Amino acid sequence: TAAQYFFVYNAFSFTFATMAAATVFLWLGRSQVGRAYRTALTISGLVTAIAAYHYWRIFESWGAAFEVRDGIVTVTGLAFNDAYRYVDWLLTVPLLLIELVLVMRLSRSETFTKATRLGLAAALMIVLGYPGEIADDNGTRALWGTLSTIPFLYIVYELFVGLGDAIKRQPVEARGLVKTARWITFASWGFYPIVYMVPYTSFSGAATETALQIGYTVADIVAKAGLGVLIYMIAVRKSEIEYGEAEPVAMR
Amino acid sequence: TAAQYFFVYNAFSFTFATMAAATVFLWLGRSQVGRAYRTALTISGLVTAIAAYHYWRIFESWGAAFEVRDGIVTVTGLAFNDAYRYVDWLLTVPLLLIELVLVMRLSRSETFTKATRLGLAAALMIVLGYPGEIADDNGTRALWGTLSTIPFLYIVYELFVGLGDAIKRQPVEARGLVKTARWITFASWGFYPIVYMVPYTSFSGAATETALQIGYTVADIVAKAGLGVLIYMIAVRKSEIEYGEAEPVAMR
Amino acid sequence: TAAQYFFVYNAFSFTFATMAAATVFLWLGRSQVGRAYRTALTISGLVTAIAAYHYWRIFESWGAAFEVRDGIVTVTGLAFNDAYRYVDWLLTVPLLLIELVLVMRLSRSETFTKATRLGLAAALMIVLGYPGEIADDNGTRALWGTLSTIPFLYIVYELFVGLGDAIKRQPVEARGLVKTARWITFASWGFYPIVYMVPYTSFSGAATETALQIGYTVADIVAKAGLGVLIYMIAVRKSEIEYGEAEPVAMR
Amino acid sequence: TAAQYFFVYNAFSFTFATMAAATVFLWLGRSQVGRAYRTALTISGLVTAIAAYHYWRIFESWGAAFEVRDGIVTVTGLAFNDAYRYVDWLLTVPLLLIELVLVMRLSRSETFTKATRLGLAAALMIVLGYPGEIADDNGTRALWGTLSTIPFLYIVYELFVGLGDAIKRQPVEARGLVKTARWITFASWGFYPIVYMVPYTSFSGAATETALQIGYTVADIVAKAGLGVLIYMIAVRKSEIEYGEAEPVAMR
Amino acid sequence: TAAQYFFVYNAFSFTFATMAAATVFLWLGRSQVGRAYRTALTISGLVTAIAAYHYWRIFESWGAAFEVRDGIVTVTGLAFNDAYRYVDWLLTVPLLLIELVLVMRLSRSETFTKATRLGLAAALMIVLGYPGEIADDNGTRALWGTLSTIPFLYIVYELFVGLGDAIKRQPVEARGLVKTARWITFASWGFYPIVYMVPYTSFSGAATETALQIGYTVADIVAKAGLGVLIYMIAVRKSEIEYGEAEPVAMR
Amino acid sequence: TAAQYFFVYNAFSFTFATMAAATVFLWLGRSQVGRAYRTALTISGLVTAIAAYHYWRIFESWGAAFEVRDGIVTVTGLAFNDAYRYVDWLLTVPLLLIELVLVMRLSRSETFTKATRLGLAAALMIVLGYPGEIADDNGTRALWGTLSTIPFLYIVYELFVGLGDAIKRQPVEARGLVKTARWITFASWGFYPIVYMVPYTSFSGAATETALQIGYTVADIVAKAGLGVLIYMIAVRKSEIEYGEAEPVAMR
Numbered sequence A, B, C, D, E, F: 001t002a003a004q005y006f007f008v009y010n011a012f013s014f015t016f017a018t019m020a021a022a023t024v025f026l027w028l029g030r031s032q033v034g035r036a037y038r039t040a041l042t043i044s045g046l047v048t049a050i051a052a053y054h055y056w057r058i059f060e061s062w063g064a065a066f067e068v069r070d071g072i073v074t075v076t077g078l079a080f081n082d083a084y085r086y087v088d089w090l091l092t093v094p095l096l097l098i099e100l101v102l103v104m105r106l107s108r109s110e111t112f113t114k115a116t117r118l119g120l121a122a123a124l125m126i127v128l129g130y131p132g133e134i135a136d137d138n139g140t141r142a143l144w145g146t147l148s149t150i151p152f153l154y155i156v157y158e159l160f161v162g163l164g165d166a167i168k169r170q171p172v173e174a175r176g177l178v179k180t181a182r183w184i185t186f187a188s189w190g191f192y193p194i195v196y197m198v199p200y201t202s203f204s205g206a207a208t209e210t211a212l213q214i215g216y217t218v219a220d221i222v223a224k225a226g227l228g229v230l231i232y233m234i235a236v237r238k239s240e241i242e243y244g245e246a247e248p249v250a251m252r
């Protein structure tokens, strides 16, 4: 229906604006943290920038796939290219895990190992999920979904057990924030498989499509912009501890 | 009528220009305040930037929904997408409250708690108001409007009671400005529910639409650009106190 | 006639270029004045930037309203949106007065009071003038014009009496320039009501339209770009006095 | 003919590229001269930027006025808007004289007086020349051309007599360049009235048009980009004298 | 089929986003490494920027060559310009080898010799491969492919034998990374000839095309963005050794 | 044929990308050389920027002049504007010689004299060559080509005899590079008259056109981007000698 069409349409526009605003915020914030944390903010901003680009394209593709005149929605025959989402995830999900690792400032080799392992697992998870997403029958969907869950569980395990030690070594003032970052990641990521299962329900086609798009969109905002802001806060706090509180000097 | 059409059209163009100008002003102003206040200005500028983006889209959508030839207005069949407004609010209203909290420079934990609580209440208020805005009958409108008023009252309460203490701790030179900021917020925000009630009147459809658009537009300018300028002034004044008056040095 | 059409067309293009050039000049100039005067230049540049934006739109609207083929002008039926002018003034006229007050560097409270009062009076003047401008009969035109003159006279009074004292306190080297700025404001502003009265004459419709457009355009250039350059000169001179002449150092 | 059409077309494209390149050069050069000379370079760059903008429009207008298919030129009925040229001059000619005065670094009051007088004379010269340019008969052309020559002669007089004294006070190393700048101004400006007289010849219409466009274009390049480069060289040389040769320091 | 069409389409969009993001990352990273390594990062970023430009064009060309309506793919008659790929390689492959040489910071003359030799060999390899790529029969394809392999083998030889010595002189902390960079280059480059041989298989035309495009695309990402990130890591690590670990200073 | 069409098409796209990349490289490089060499890099970058602009236009003009559908090339009737090339040369060839003179850092007066003489000779050479290029018969072509050769020989003479002395005064470390720059200029410039003579051959029209375009394009890349990189290398090397090797300091 037109209401559903506009709901999704506006959600895409909203997400575009959010991602763009988050990018500006994170990149302007680079000058407010110590050198060691700039890369984390660079990457957080890249994640939201890439997402803004893809939501722009999703938004355009949605507008081209349907036409609304006098409140009636018709299909134009041009496909709505849903794959932009997976294309986006393939690029941003590894980066999200890398930014999480970077902000912890582990030893060099640990950083490298964790970032590589988590990054690869994340890419695998997305690649395995895609064939299911575009499948027409629910069996195929379930099969690939299950396969995709294996790397997903590995990531969750690493986040909670593998990085648990690392979190204990964080300065006490930042530990709470890092834990929040871990939880926000866990919670928002856990939301994706749930949305993925919407087509198993007995909703109508249009309702399923709407629920899917909105669900993924909400999760994206939390997982990208939300995490980005947290990373920024952790970086600011740790900078103040490690580089010393910026003493008030006369402005220049 | 054509006069109404152009009144709204010009109001949108005006607001776009105002928001864009405010963004430039606030971001150029970042270099004139102390480090601790830069985030507040970054966010104030983001709010007006986001609003400029949305007014641009609203403006285009308005231009596409109607056609004026030889002074006669006809409907093109393309819907005027009023939802951009709520999409905008969902993003900017929490940010507005956050910028108000930031400029007070409370303790870290207080900042976090207040910002979160006020931000969430604001988002809730907007979400609850939207179903009423697009409702066709006034009963539904009233129902959601009432629900939306609950978080609204909570925000008002927090602003006046919860933050009252914080305001007392502001340096005496800035206290007046902070109070003005609080009042301007209260006054402009109180205007929204009033505009919301315009459809209860017995104006014609076109008149109602016009009043609604103009009302929300005026309120947006005060609440976003107006507050932004105030935040800028508070930040400048507090910077001078805390970082020391910038002594005149030979320019470089 | 085609000559009249092109005269106005070229005047709009000219003004767009002038305003854009003035914006670049004023914003590049920010680095050449002391900190205390940067806000004045930021705002002067915003005024010309906003004007450039509006002249761009006026120019496009003019081009869309008429078509010239083989030297013959026909009306396309799309309205020439003259209101952009008032939309522009509503935003820039208060800013112009504020930049005048800022460059004087009064005490903080005086700055605030004067800027607010003059700004509001200016906005009122524009709002009251608009209904007259779009009126079809000259009676209505005269009525609103007269109402609009009241805040106008108040502004003139404030400029000459209220700010007279402030000007006496300016450093002697800058006093002449400040007086010139006041006079240029007075002279250019006084031109607007005169242009406003053109429709009372017995010119043909096209001639009236042409005279109106050209008159307002010339006045806009003087009042915005002209004043901006003066503000820049005052800011440079006062910076040299207060911050010390920039001694020649080896360039870096 | 097509050859004439393309000759003018390519001349416009060439001039656009030259003006744009000169702008980049002059503005990048600002960091290489002393503070006192930056305004001169800012303005030189503005002059070429404004010219680039106008040549862009002239180029587009030329392309829209004619159509070439299979080597045959036809008129589209859209007028070639030659007035862009005068619009451009009205803005840039005064600026050119001002940049010449600025680079001499006279006393403040002399700078002001000379800049104002020369600027106004230049504007008057252009305004008086325009009615002749668009006149259809050669009598009118001659009349306005003669009137326009009066301020022209005044400018020449000022350049050679009025500024002669000022040139004598220039540091000896820069005096040659300043004289060259004066001569280049004189020579290129003297070219304009000659081009203006082309229509008195008995060339065909198309040949006249071509000669006119090319003539003005060549003169514009010399008078704007050529003078700009000279101003840059003077500014560099005088900076080295007054601010001291930049000693070679290890690069950072 | 539509699935194949979209697979390639999305792969191009993905690669565009990746290359653009890598460019931003590498250029922002310039400020985080010592002066001697900035050129390496400048070039790495240029490589990805050039690739982003070409993937944009490839993407557009792909979209223009086919049309998909209601899930059915038709050919539009406009050729898919595959040559953008070779055009891109001709420019970027030499640059890739140069960036590898630069990051090793050999003596000046060694740098020059190696960069020139490797660069020329790379260009030759691409030029010889192109006639085979566009050949219709597999014989011609094989012939040029074989010729192209000669410079390819020379490059491999240089990388492993010629540069082996240089790698031994790298600081021990960076040696591993440099070796990885060499291997990643070798592995990703070895992939290209394999993809080149796809048409020898007995896949259908569409399948061959798809495999070819995807294969080259994956290889491009690894060889350009992947190597770029490695270069960045080497540059950061060597900067820390040679310029001293950046000690934590209070942020400004 | 389509193959020829695409060969030229891709060569234009390649050159555009190369020139744009060279511009970025040369302008980013400005911060890596001493002050005295910045102007040389500014100009080198301007040359490639201007070339990028013209190749963009040439590319568009080529695309508009022909249409390819299903592998068959047809002429659209719009002329391919080859003159962009000469327009470009007229601007860039003098600049190329000037950048060569500048990087030698001769005495001021020598710099001025050489730059002027060589610049004028170069412009003359181009202007004289153009009538021959567009001539239909080979006689005219030969005539103008011969005339154009006179200033060409003068430039060659100046480069080898006139500047020979200057080269001997270069620091020994840079002498080789300067000689290379001279040779590269000579070799690439010598290529232009050869390409110019292609139409004397008995190739078919299309083959001639293709050879001409490709020939000039290759020469342009070497003469502009190639020389630019050399200039950059000379500037870096001479900066290190004259300003002292940049000692490794802790990065900020």
Ligand SMILES: CC1=C(/C=C/C(C)=C/C=C/C(C)=C/C=O)C(C)(C)CCC1
Pocket: A089, A092, A093, A096, A125, A126, A129, A130, A144, A145, A146, A148, A149, A152, A189, A190, A192, A193, A196, A219, A220, A223, A224
């Ligand atoms: C486990 C699982 C999935 C997980 C997806 C996740 C966890 C996506 C996370 C995306 C993020 C974080 C994007 C924002 O940047 C799929 C693919 C839906 C398929 C079903 C099984």
Ligand SMILES: CC1=C(/C=C/C(C)=C/C=C/C(C)=C/C=O)C(C)(C)CCC1
Pocket: B089, B092, B093, B096, B125, B126, B129, B130, B144, B145, B146, B148, B149, B152, B189, B190, B192, B193, B196, B219, B220, B223, B224
């Ligand atoms: C109480 C209430 C409302 C309040 C809206 C407000 C308070 C909006 C504020 C918007 C701002 C500040 C936007 C500018 O950024 C609604 C939703 C109209 C619904 C009716 C009840």
Ligand SMILES: CC1=C(/C=C/C(C)=C/C=C/C(C)=C/C=O)C(C)(C)CCC1
Pocket: C089, C092, C093, C096, C125, C126, C129, C130, C144, C145, C146, C148, C149, C152, C189, C190, C192, C193, C196, C219, C220, C223, C224
């Ligand atoms: C008194 C008066 C008027 C005054 C207008 C003025 C004073 C406008 C100034 C505009 C400026 C300064 C714009 C440039 O930024 C109106 C409205 C014509 C209506 C008639 C009475």
Ligand SMILES: CC1=C(/C=C/C(C)=C/C=C/C(C)=C/C=O)C(C)(C)CCC1
Pocket: D089, D092, D093, D096, D125, D126, D129, D130, D144, D145, D146, D148, D149, D152, D189, D190, D192, D193, D196, D219, D220, D223, D224
């Ligand atoms: C004396 C004279 C003229 C002089 C024009 C001049 C001197 C123009 C200079 C233009 C410049 C310098 C433009 C570049 O920026 C006209 C108007 C042709 C009319 C005939 C008499």
Ligand SMILES: CC1=C(/C=C/C(C)=C/C=C/C(C)=C/C=O)C(C)(C)CCC1
Pocket: E089, E092, E093, E096, E125, E126, E129, E130, E144, E145, E146, E148, E149, E152, E189, E190, E192, E193, E196, E219, E220, E223, E224
């Ligand atoms: C040996 C060989 C080839 C090698 C191609 C290579 C090695 C390409 C590398 C491209 C890169 C690195 C691009 C990314 O920037 C060809 C031409 C396929 C033809 C068959 C033989």
Ligand SMILES: CC1=C(/C=C/C(C)=C/C=C/C(C)=C/C=O)C(C)(C)CCC1
Pocket: F089, F092, F093, F096, F125, F126, F128, F129, F130, F144, F145, F146, F148, F149, F152, F189, F190, F192, F193, F196, F219, F220, F223, F224
């Ligand atoms: C001698 C000669 C010619 C020389 C052209 C040259 C030397 C052009 C150089 C162009 C460059 C360097 C462009 C790149 O920026 C022409 C005109 C073909 C005509 C035939 C005789």
